[in-house]
Amino acid sequence: MSQDTAPASDPSAIRFTQLLGLADGADTAQWARIRSTQLDAGRQLALFLLAANLLGAAMTVTLYAAEIPHLLLAGWAALVGVVAVTVAIRRLATRHRDGGYATQTDLRATVLEGAALAAAWSVPGFVFNTDPGSDSGYVLWMILSLLMTAGAVAMAPLALATIAFVGGLGLAMSAELVLGGSYTGACATILFTVLLIIVCLNRARSLVVIRASQMALGERDETVSLLLREFEETNADWLWETDAARRVVKASPRFAYACGLDPLTIEGMSFLQVLAGSAWETGAFSAGLRTLADKLKTRESFRDLRLPVEVNGEERWWELAASPRFDEAGTFCGFRGVGSDVTEQRASADKINRMARFDTLTGLPNRLMVNETLARAMADADRWGGRCAFMMIDLDRFKAVNDTLGHPIGDRLLGRVSERLAQLMGENETCGRLGGDEFAVVMRDATDTKAVESLASRIIETLSRPYELDAHTLYIGASVGLAIGPRDGRTSEMLIRSADLALYRAKDAGRGVYHAYEPELHVQAEERRVLEMALRQALEKNEMHLHYQPVVDAGTGNLKGFEALLRWHNPQFGNVSPVKFIPLAEDARLIQPIGEWVLRTACAEAAQWPSEVRIAVNVSPDQLQNPNFVTVVTSALASSGLSAERLELEVTESVFMHEGLGATKVLERILDLGVRLSLDDFGTGYSSLGYLSRTRFSSIKIDRSFVQGASQGVKEAIAIIRAVVALAQSLGMATTAEGVETEAEHRMVQDLGCTKVQGYYFGRPLPVEEARALARRGWDTSAAA
Structure with missing residues (x-):
């Protein structure tokens, strides 16, 4: 059909x-x-x-x-x-x-x-x-x-x-x-x-x-009846009407009920008096009521006008709309309009607004609210010729708490931090959470520089006190970056950037301190940005190369191997120090491709040396956090033909600060390949004897600072070297003394029991051709002289 x-x-x-x-x-x-x-x-x-x-x-x-x-x-x-x-x-x-x-x-x-x-x-x-x-x-x-x-x-x-x-x-x-x-x-x-x-x-x-x-x-009639019935049952809307003198006329029962008055009483009352309630006598009118009075006076139509209304001693919020009435002769007769009680809607809107501007975990203002507060403070400072301040706060060692005790404890710790921070705030300050373990403080009046610095010091001191959580005593600290507006930034975005740069300087200074913004920080940041861009192209442009520093037997002086050291020569910046570009590569997540290139290049070069000469390659903690790093090592050995026992990977103690990331498991798999492991810079970090017993290191490298201290007669340095040597001997490990530059230092570390030596006394880092020639002819004490 x-x-x-x-x-x-x-x-x-x-x-x-x-x-x-x-x-x-x-x-x-x-x-x-x-x-x-x-x-x-x-x-x-x-x-x-x-x-x-x-x-x-x-x-x-x-x-x-x-x-x-x-x-x-x-x-x-x-x-x-x-x-x-x-x-x-x-x-x-x-x-x-x-x-x-x-x-x-x-x-x-x-x-x-x-x-x-x-x-x-x-x-x-x-x-x-x-x-x-x-x-x-x-x-x-x-x-x-x-x-x-x-x-x-x-x-x-x-x-x-x-x-x-x-x-x-x-x-x-x-x-x-x-x-x-x-x-x-x-x-x-x-x-x-x-x-x-x-x-x-x-x-x-x-x-x-x-x-x-x-x-x-x-x-249609059924639909209209349904809407009218809903209109009558929900008590949400009503009609109102006034005469030319703004008096209520034809007051409906619903309007009178909404006002909390009797229909007979409300008839003839001033419409503004009905809405003002007790404020009619005091004259403390709300801004919305004043706006309504202006509209009625100028006889203008209006809609969506919200104002507070007192009903039975309770504040309610109404939304009004109305149009003026005129008779056939064009004479003004008053207003006719509708009203709605939007108290619940306003409460919901306020709740949504609070959720949008306050952090749900700590209850502090969030990033949006902090930015708005700072923008107002900047506008006031510009209007009155004053100054405001912005502080960025970063918690020190908070990540270790999260990694070891879990996020629930970390969240509760953030709550305690926010409580302490809020207690330090006065009427002139507003604190908020930017996200993670970063907080911020806005000072509306920062004309007193000493008061600003005093607050920064009190923040660090207060947040660094121990925290008691679930039978755990937790120690964290705080670093603060400080910027003054409009001196350090004409806009809120610029001021935040300046405080961020100051915070980085505070971290570099050892954390637990505050640092004020300095103009040269922007210069350094720009230099860092340009340097990072150049570093991203360094491998493609063949600007990277390796030098090799000899490692010799402490007793005989015979060559045992080389340590591969990365060097970068850029046409614009010249020779860039590893101290500068290695941390930059780690921050920019470039260390993994660079580290893989170093490993493959060093293995390919060492494969051309005599079989008794080993090659040592430094490995970043970021590389060990990658489960595919074992595959990279296997591929480098296979493609170069270098035997696994001739490769030695050097790791620092910081690797074990993040054991939850799987670095220890990666090291175990590398050891199973036959590759040797060396613990670099022992004693300079968070040293622990636990990981020495759990991980099969072949040698421990003693940092040059201890060697130099011992050569100057520092008892503590001498004691540390002896303790490390004794510990290594008991665990069947070799010890390598770094930074040996004189014959006296060589004899000293030899007397202290070190098995291998590395330093300028035996040779600086050599270009590949010189290292290759040295490896082929060997090393003896006469060569060292």
């Missing part, structure tokens, strides 16, 4: 098949209701149709009583009566009502009723052998025409049944006239039948259109 997508209320969109019940529209439920209306309309005219049939049958019997046998005439009349009564009973007994639902089958079944009536009334014209030209024939034609008209009126809503009755009876009459030779009468009958059918269809179409319109109006 085809479906029409247009609504039934559009007459041009209703198809013929839909009127007959042979097809549905797009809205099947709507058409089911329309069909029920058609059946109900037919039911209402069922008795009229019955009366028309019985009256017509009586007239026909009277007409032919003298010509047709009474038995035949009575039999036909009985047939008509039975059919007419049956059709009436079927119509009256239908269960469909206006507003109900009917199927297409229900509507199609009515065609049998029309066809049965048409068949019964076709009998007189054929059976009674009436001459069309006789008086009785003419009277019968008139009776049948009237009956067809009555049927078209009574059965018009049921278009299919009407077509069956009118069309069937009209065809029968036309056929009878044709058989009687009255062709003109037959044509007139056919034309009359067609006109009746057209009128019937138009009436049926009108019924459908009217019913569809009623249904649409009913749905």
Whole structure:
């Protein structure tokens, strides 16, 4: 079946098949209701149709009583009566009502009723052998025409049944006239039948259109009633009206209830007095009420005007909208408007605003709120010619707490830090959390430089006190970067950048201190940025190269191996110190590709040396945090052909500060390859004997600071070297003394028991050609001299 997508209320969109019940529209439920209306309309005219049939049958019997046998005439009349009564009973007994639902089958079944009536009334014209030209024939034609008209009126809503009755009876009459030779009468009958059918269809179409319109109006009325009912039940909105003197008129019960007053009391009161409440006497009006007064005074329309209103001693927030009223003569009559209680919406908005501007963990202002506060402080300082200050605070050793005790303890520690920080703030200061373990302080008035520096010192001292959490005593510290505006930055963004640079300088100074911004920090930052850009291209441009420093036997002076040392020569910066570019590579996450290049280059070079000469390569903690580093080592050994026992990787103690990152497991896998491990700079960091026993180091390197101290007679340095040598001997490890520059230092470390020596006394870091030549001819004490 085809479906029409247009609504039934559009007459041009209703198809013929839909009127007959042979097809549905797009809205099947709507058409089911329309069909029920058609059946109900037919039911209402069922008795009229019955009366028309019985009256017509009586007239026909009277007409032919003298010509047709009474038995035949009575039999036909009985047939008509039975059919007419049956059709009436079927119509009256239908269960469909206006507003109900009917199927297409229900509507199609009515065609049998029309066809049965048409068949019964076709009998007189054929059976009674009436001459069309006789008086009785003419009277019968008139009776049948009237009956067809009555049927078209009574059965018009049921278009299919009407077509069956009118069309069937009209065809029968036309056929009878044709058989009687009255062709003109037959044509007139056919034309009359067609006109009746057209009128019937138009009436049926009108019924459908009217019913569809009623249904649409009913749905709209139901929607409006629902909205009005919700309006009445929610107590959310009301109407208000004032006269030209701004007095309340026609006060609705809902408006009076919203104001907490009686409708009789509120009538005639000043609208502004009703809204002001107790403030009417004191004159302490809100800004919103003053704005409303201005609008009423200037007779301007307004909307979305929010203001606080006192209702029964409680502050509520209203939202008002109104327009001025004028009479036919154009005279101002007052205002008419609507109001809403938006207290809950405002509370929700305030909550959302707080969530957007305050840190959920600590309750302090977040980065957005801190930036807004700083921007206001900068604007005030610029307006009044004053100064403001911005401090960036970074917690020292906080990451170690997170790594060892877990994030829940770390979060609680941040809460304790925020509490201490908030206690230091006065009316002039605002503190907030920027994220992670970074905090900030905004000082609105920083004209007293000593007060600013005093606050920075108190922040460091307060945050560095021990914290007691779950039977843990935690020690952290704080570093502070300080910038003064507008001296150190004309905008809040520039001032934050300056404080950030000062914080980096405080960290570089050893942490636990504050540092004020200095102009050269920007120069250094720019130099660092340019240097980083150059470093990112250093490998591609072949600016990196290796030098090799000899490592000799402390007793015999024979060459044991070389340590590969990275060097960088840039056309713009010249020779860049490793002390400068190695930390930069680690911060910029470039150390892994650079470290892999160093490892592969050193292994390829060492493969050309005699088999007894080893190569030592420094490895960054960042490299060991990469699980694929073992694959890198394996690939370097395989591609160069260097045996694993000739490679020695040097690591620092900082590797073991992040054991949770898997560095220890990576070292174990490297040891399983046969590669040696050396612990570099032992004693200068967070030394622990635990990892010495857990990790199979082949040697321990004693930092040059201890060697130089021992050569100057520092007892502590001498004691440390002896302790390290004794510890290494007990664990089966060799000891390498770094920074040996004189023969006296050589004899000293030899006497203290060191097994290997490295330093300028035996050779500076050599270019690859010199190192290769030295490796091939070996090393002896005469060469050292």
